[in-house]
Amino acid sequence: MFPIRDHNPSGRTPFVVYALMAANILIFLSYVGIMDDARLINRFYFDYAIIPARIADGVALETLVTSMFLHGGWMHLAGNMLFLWIFGDNLEDEMGHLPFLLFYLVAGIGAGLIHVATAPGSIVPTVGASGAIAGVMGGYLLLFPRARVDILLILIVYFRVFTIPAFVMLGIWLGFQFLGSLSSSPDEGGVAYWAHTGGFVVGLILCVPLWLKRGGTAFWNRTHGHPPHPESKYKLSASRIPRVPRR
Template identity: 35%
Template sequence: MFPLRDTITYHGATLATIGLIILNGIVFLYQFSLGINVFPEFFYTFGFIPDIFFQDPIGEFSTIFTSMFVHGSFLHMLSNVWFLWVFGPAVEGRLGFFRFMLLYLLAGIAAALTQGFSLPESTIPMVGASGAVSGILGAYLILFPRARVLTIIPPFFFFFFWLPVPIYLGYWILIQFVYVFYEVAGIAWWAHIGGFFLGLVLVLFMRPKRNYRADPFWECWRDYC
């Protein structure tokens, strides 16, 4: 299910969200400028590799952060920053710049460690912002349980559905567990799960700095704004 927008119209400043999107784009452009043949070397230098990390956690700790800004392809990068663009502004509006960044980075750390502990002997680099973005999704579910998400559901590409956030994100996290169960390779599913639940729990300790309001079109949600 592909999200297009939500029903939250009052965001406030979104400097962190926009800054993270720009930074991810700049890093990818730099990767691309080096040539596709250099991608594997780039991944092994800046990606999070569980086997190497657990041999030298202090020396390799920086790769947890660098891996959040490295992506395997343009589509990989675009999908992550799109989810950040849809769900990030509302969360940042509630938490403010610094708490939003703290949540994002801690979710990224939790994502990497969850993936690492699930496959401690893996020598495959984990890259991408999806773990950190998953933390934003978890926080969104707690902060905006009454919001809705405008969604495209394949194969109905010409139809749009307004799905309640609990249904949309509930389905999203369920799919992560399904892929883990069936051992679908190629994506760090455990990282998504770890980041999501860190965001879900951590935001409970971060007092939102302002209330929010939903799109006036959805008058029935006004009581929850």
């Protein structure tokens, strides 16, 4: 189950979102050729990825930023860029271009520090924009909790697009990240669940001043949790998989 689009159009062109997507893609293309060479890619990650033990020792602090523009594979990159494209444009619309860029970077750094705090002795490199994008999702939940999001559900041979409120989709996502945080060890590598969970919370907190500026609960009352402008309308086609009747 993953989102494919929302019904929340932007009032302005999201130049920062486009620039961040371009930077992530171009940087990935610049080193994808060495990913099959263990020595080269490990050296590359040592220089630019977050290694919690180094951060805890007060060195390589710049990797809290550089790691946000690195990815471990094509699917990692594609998934992060999809989430950034769906949810980032609306926050940029509300914040403005430069404030959104600063928000994105601070959320990513905050997510990285939370990851370090959960495994300060780990030497496993961590890469990805997921922490910053989780912050975007946290801000989106606060400002547009009832914005409609189209979800593609795949169950073996069955697939269908459903439209659900953002708070349901984002709440389920956050729940899975939190459960993953409790059941996995950052020292073992894999998904940096605490970075996702922490980034989400950091992004939500960072958006509280903007939410209050818009009126707080009065903003929700005016919009009923929906976008503050007309929603996009999409025509969803019915599934082509035939139904088998019971006998």
